[in-house]
Amino acid sequence: MLLPNLRHAVCSGYRTTGRTALQNPRTPLRQWLLQRGQNTVVAESGAARTPTAVSVPNAATDRTVGRWLVGCSGLVLGAVVLGGVTRLTESGLSMVDWHLVKEMKPPRSQAEWEAEFSKYQQFPEFKIMNRDMTLTEFKFIFYMEWGHRMWGRLVGLAYILPTVYFWKKGYFNRSMKTRVLGLCGFVFFQVLLLINTLTNSLPYITPVYIYFIYIYYILKYGLYLFSRRLHLPRRAKIAITCLTAMAYTQVVLGISTLLLYVPTPLAATHQSGSVALLTFAIWVLAELRKVAK
Template identity: 35%
Template sequence: MLVLRRGSTLCRSSNQNTSCLKKLISFQPRTSSTASAAINQSVPFKPSRAVGVWLAGCSGMVAGAVLLGGITRLTESGLSMVNWTLIKEMKPPTNQLEWEAEFDNYKKSPEFAAIHSDFTLTDFKRIFYMEWGHRMWGRCIGLFYFIPLGYFLARRRIAKIDYKRHAAFSFLLLVQGGYGWYMVKSGLKAPEKSTDIPRVSQYRLAGHLGLAFILYSGFLWSAMTNLKRDLLFEPHQNLRKLRIMAHISKSMVFFTAMSGAFVAGLDAGLIYNSFPKMGTFWIPPEILQFEPKWKNFFENSTTVQFDHRVLGISTLALITSTWTISRFTTLPRRARLAANCLMGMALLQVHLGITTLKNYVPIPLASMHQCGSLVALSFSLWLCHELRTIKKVVKIIKK
């Protein structure tokens, strides 16, 4: 087992350093023959534990926003606030007149007329506070990110190589705030058909969730890079195949979660509440009834649920294959633990999805299922990050 400590010149092995290094680079065909001299070179990137903890906190707050957003959607609270202002709405109504004025604004929305026409002021307060809490949580994420960012930049605690990454984080946070209101606006318009239920666009909902997942992934990846102090690994001939499979699994987890956003946006989980068949069919007859055909994959509730089922099972099969390969690959403890956690979470996530479907999407189970997708993505990112260590260290040594 070779140990390379970040920010130092330490490179030890239980055997001879040179022989261990040759073992390491034996699977890198274009490595220089003077690789043993690279042992004495230091690792250029010196991580900051404080920055890592801060970024881990940012990823946790984004995860909290995803959870709150899911509950807001399930409780049909997202359209309770029909206006958007960056500062003014931070203060909720505080007296009877303000509450009645806010309630009167909501009464003008299509959702009130179609779904909540029997709501009292007390009922309105319940859904209002849910959406207000979600919006305020988003603002807290901005403060939690930008204030420490200014401090760390001033103290030069952030590596120059990460400047572009933090510029991207800043841009995505600002875009996400505006995009959230862009999504809500789609539900404040009367639907084209009088029989349709007013709801936010499933396209915008998927985009809003996708941006949150991207932000979460970026924060978590950067946090792991800063918090990991030792790079422990043993090379193996299956490593390249395992890395490819791990990255494909990560992508499949992401796309399956995005298909879940379309399920939520269309309330597609409330039809065909049986598994593995959809009613009495393996493939329902109305799966391609919309014209043009591509619309079925985004607007046909039956097709959207069918797609999510197929993607979920396919992701489980892919993760199982990745885990199987990991069993035949010499890996350090952390990488093996990440593979085992990903396998376990994939099984749990599929079980949660089936249970949620069969029980007609109760809010607690549906929230757990949505959070499960984020946990599965976290474990897949962890595995990819552990496997990336080997490639990165080889490049450092090759220099």
């Protein structure tokens, strides 16, 4: 009797529990399962809307770095042109002091200009070449050299500061990091070379130097003739042709500058042409690297 009664009680309890669950769908277990399912759906939809992390460097960062390098190249071109005009107007030695921060502010009052002019009068350039120079003429050459130095500082800051930023952001890969550090080294080397050139200028350039120019143009013309016989891509042939044309343009500009007694605009154009010549040479190297060996 006891066993059948126990079985009947258990079965009755199961049926009662089932009817209660059907009548009251908000049981704790059902509510927990329903809430868990809703949370899962919300999490999946949120993950679908959230953009995935983009790895760097990528195509977008490469374009940013490329535009930055092109901008730095433009600043370097401006420095070359401004430096050439500064040299052609014989303004390069007008600032006799070398201070990284102090010289960023030019003289303002009459007393400051006279003090700066008196320091310039102690140097051989004034004693030998510019003994009749007035204060107004000195201001012109001073501002030329001051503008050149400020432009040089701008070039350095425009290169070094973005380099640090891009490095921290991970915009550079391993090979690009090596190249960027190499360019930073060239920036500092250029500063040291400029200081050494101005403080230890040669009295004249050795006549042997002209033979290097002859060899350079012979090799340039030989490269052009040799490229006509090779099956090079069209872009490579165009680059070599532009390089050769620019080289002979430089010859014409240089001879014209000498025959016309070095007019400043023509001489500055000739000096700027050297940057264009270097640009075409880099283009030739870039195109030749794409040629199948």
